[in-house]
Amino acid sequence: MTRDLTHGIRSAPRRKAAAGPASEAGQAGDAATVAAVLARLADRDPDPKAGFDRTDPFRLLVTVLLSAQSTGPTVSRVAEALFAEVRDPAGMVALGEARIVEIIRPVGLGPSKARNIVKLSAALVADYGGGVPRSAAEMRRLPGIGRKSAEVTANFAFHEPVIAVDTHVFRVSNRIPLAPGPTVDAVADGLARSVPEGFKDNAHVWLFRHGRDICTARKPACPRCPVSDLCAWPGRSTA
Structure with missing residues (x-):
């Protein structure tokens, strides 16, 4: 089985870190x-990145969305189950929120994630002809996709240097x-x-x-x- 791109990714907090420096702008290191x-x-x-399956940008994008507050192995199993039933954004919209919630329940936050999966799938169909935009900046316009999710997908799927x-x-x-x-x-x-x-x-x-x-x-x-x-x-x- 190919490795999943989430590889156990966990979100860092967006609030200020207690041990971090004072500047909100961040600093370039030496x-x-x-x-x-x-x-x-x-x-x-x-x-x-050897062994990661990067052939399907849509699957990568949805898998990263599923990974929020969940573990890599669980996300991989859920993604396998979800994409056994559907292959593209149009199919995901047709599958609908209720069925998606049933499939992705083990990763947690099922209703919210299912809603965003349907919304981003509809946006991909309407605005990108069913494809996935190649840049992280464009991906961040999609429902439920923040900076980390967009940059992981753009980097893995399209080699964007982010x-x-x-x-x-x-x-x-x-x-x-x-x-x-x-x-x-x-x-x-x-x-x-x-x-x-x-x-x-x-x-x-x-x-x-x-x-x-x-x-x-x-x-x-x-x-x-x-x-x-x-x-x-x-x-x-x-x-």
Whole structure:
């Protein structure tokens, strides 16, 4: 089975983070540090998107919408069930909210997500001929699609050089720091300025995995961190 693009993505809060810097605008990190960190992560995982199914932008978009406040494995199972019954936006509209709610119930927030799935599907049919717009900016005009969902989909499906910020990317970006900021938008804007173009296509996955596996919220594995010597976080441990 191909891997699902949500890979356990969790949303970071949009409110100000208690440990974050004061500037609402966010900051670009030190260019040399950012490049060095990403180069090391790239050496360890040169093809981080290998195995992800990126052939169907509509499915990617709906799957990311389903992932809010849910876990990767559950989202994958629900997406499989949903797309076993329907393949395109027109079919999703015809399927209707009630049936969609039944199918997606395990991911939580079923009524709200079903409503947005039908609305965005109708918008895709009416405004894009049943296709998915190629840019994150256009996707954000769709019902239920915020910045993270749009940027994940645009990056995975169309290789747009945008870096979606979830809770793991937010944490790593503030700790090292790569692009310190008190909000998701501030960090995303900082990463857009500080990450070299050559790293942007894969930066989200590298930073997500680093935050999930090494730079965890509690008891980060600093002794086995490949970028520990580049990290300025005061809470960094060596034992």
